[in-house]
Amino acid sequence: MTQQGVRWTADQVLALAPDAPSCKAGSKLGVAGPWSEAGSSGEGMVWGLCKGSGSKPYQTVVDVADAAGPACKCSCPSRKFPCKHALGLLLLWAGADGSVPAAQALPDWAEQWAQGRRKRAEAKREADAGGAAAADPEAARRRAERRAERATAGASELEQRLTDLLRGGLASAEQAGYGMWEETAARMVDAQAPGLAARVRELGSIPSSGPGWPVRLLEECALLHLLDRGWLRRDLLPAGLAATVRSRLGLPAPADGRPTRDRWLVLAQYDSADSRLTTRRTWLYGTESGHTALLLSYGAAGRAPALSLPVGLALDAELSAYAGDGQLRADLGEQFTVPAPSPVRPKGAGVAEAAGLYGDALSRDPWLESWPVTLSRVIPTPDQASGGWQLADAADDLEQPPPEQPPSKRLAPLAPERLALPITPKAASGPGLWRLAALSGGAPVTVFGECGHLGFTPLTAWPEGPGEAVALC
Template sequence: MTQQGVRWTTDQVLALAPDVPSRKAGSRLGVAGPWSEAGSSGEGTVWGLCKGSGSKPYQTVVDIADATGAAGPAYKCSCPSRKFPCKHALGLLLLWATADGAVPDGQRQPPDWADEWLAGRRKRADAKGTSDAAPASPPADPEAVRRRAERRAERVTAGATELEQRLADLLRGGIASAEQTGYGLWEETAARMVDAQAPGLAARVRELGTIPSSGPGWPVRMLEECALLHLLDQGWLHREQLPDALAATVRSRMGLPTRAEGPAVRDRWLVLAQYDMADSKLTTRRIWLHGAESGRTALLLSYGAAGRAPALALPVGLALDAELTAYPGAGQLRADLGEQFGAPAPATSRPPGIRTEEAASRYGGVLREDPWLDSWPVTLSEVIPTPDATPDTDGWQLADADGSAALPITPSAASRPGLWRLVALSGGAPVTVFGECGHQGFTPLTAWPRGAGEAVALC
């Protein structure tokens, strides 16, 4: 994750935090006071002792550039926390990122307790490499695989048919009736979709159940979501009649597992954005990449159990020489990270941008291929964050520098601290902004100042 002599920024370190409390606690430990015997090998290892409430300090070590070539750093701390990275690992990395001499670089060898853990990691990495080189196990029986797929398809079809009946009952009774039935009925319907092995339908049903009484205009939003659910159901029930790419998209939206396929694309991939979405059971990390030569945009997904950060971590502002393999489906940008040809390094370029009108047009175009798409990644060039001039609103927008057009910033993004970071970065001057453009507006994720300057994460 680093090259010798190159240290991360504070934003890059905080992007590794599993949650907001860990980010705050780690920030408090990112000062020299509680640390002793801190050091760095200059080759991707940082260690130190952190004074805690007990008599013995916590032993903390971070392997940033691990020998396996994996994308994420590894952490070891003697504290009892079950979060990865813990606040001590975050604090140590923040102290190291300041480059003020508090963590000497390459001054000495790691202490025995850190060296022992690192040696164990190298040994396991070598063992894994040997295991990977061993002959692969015999492939599964194709006939058994086909029968399992058919049984699951039958369950999904039964779930889609049941959901169609539920939607028909709702429309016959009137959208207003959803306000009286409450959320419980939708949660029960979602559970039925889980039983039918259609997690994609279950997620959309749960979202549908949150719409009634959610504010002015909720019946319209309810009808829109019902229409999208009906379209997805019909797409599944008539999937044999769809083009292959659209049929693959329908299977993906239903929640059926798919695998990355096709030729791997090697490029120098710029990390555009990284952010997490969490619920009570799972943390999903979304990482957007842009290929410097191919011009392609790709999405990496990584998952972690509740309270644990996903393993894959690529802080904004880095670039990596690697291969990506895309998933099938029309309008799909998800890819798998393959072989990496060197450690990520600070990016020296930024993606090309477009105007706001073209961004909206691109989103509208991809909806033809994937009607269930909430947003599309775009980079806007020469835009200025300004208050929305629409009467009776307190929202914000990104306006082209010449004032010809603008995109509204989504309400959720307008309430985050990242908006004020963007406003401060702009200072009234045009900036380059990467984000997601959708039916609710534009969500800024990363920005670059006019002229030269490093990427600034906004999420």
């Protein structure tokens, strides 16, 4: 990044914060006052000494060129990653006001850390190469067959339980309570089919969940039945659909697609967590190929995953895709340059085209929850009918309200002939909606997000004219 003379923005730095308190504390340290002997190298290393409460300053060093996101080391006792000192140092460096001079030689303590990381990375590469060479393909095949047999037994058992449920009537699901579903999910875990277990647990939350729950339960049972039958008859499916069914069951498969090199723009990144795991989803856009890809990384409960790529950065790297119809997941391979901010924006679509893209993806993967879409020239506006919000196509032939009008006037309901996508209730109740409305101010914006059966979830937005990406999640 320093090689190209480009630095991150403050928003991109703060996107790395593990929580809100770290973000606030890091912001306070993003000034020159507590720092001394700060510098940066042409290889993406940034370092400095931060005065704390003790007699010795904290030694902080960050490698912003790491392929998996910034790596850092600080002598402070904090267990958060990155700590507030690393965030403050990056904010100071991003300010580009001369507080962090460029093209400096690393101090000894920072050089020792950098050398240690290089040695560990080399040892890992050698171990991975040795493990791959020593792997027994026949043993791996037998393990995969045994797991497939267990998954088949689990799917057959689940089919019988769904049959019993429908024969007894959906009202029995309300009377049995959640325990019935949890016991069935545990059986799917024993069958090593975590995808089936997760869907069974979702079924358990539907009974007594509000008006119309029997219809929703029947719909989800039908999708689960379709997944079961797909696995039990996978030999009759096309290879791509069979791979999709396998992934939906949660069976492991390598990213064996041919590596694709491109300059990948980070569109969005967000975490979801349960009691056992934190999952980080990172959406990338190939600025040359026009392809969209999804990176998944995981961390233990309560800990953020290691991979961290702030929105708005672009990296020249290779991605290897996973098999399956309509599957966008990929693995990040070799990275050729350090990530750097990019003015490139993804190609957008109108509301009608976006809905068509989701429908086409759904035809290839019936269990799909949502599909990544970039909406161009849309306006966030209240939906008077539902009481929520929507993203509507901007009409170029209609006169735009003058900017001096108050926001309540500029965000007036749109004409009925304009097509619109509803914003999902969860997204409409979060702070991201108000950042989107403020960015728009009644004018068209470009919005990237996920389009699904519940509506559209905005994740990142760009203003109509020149401007940086604004993360909404």
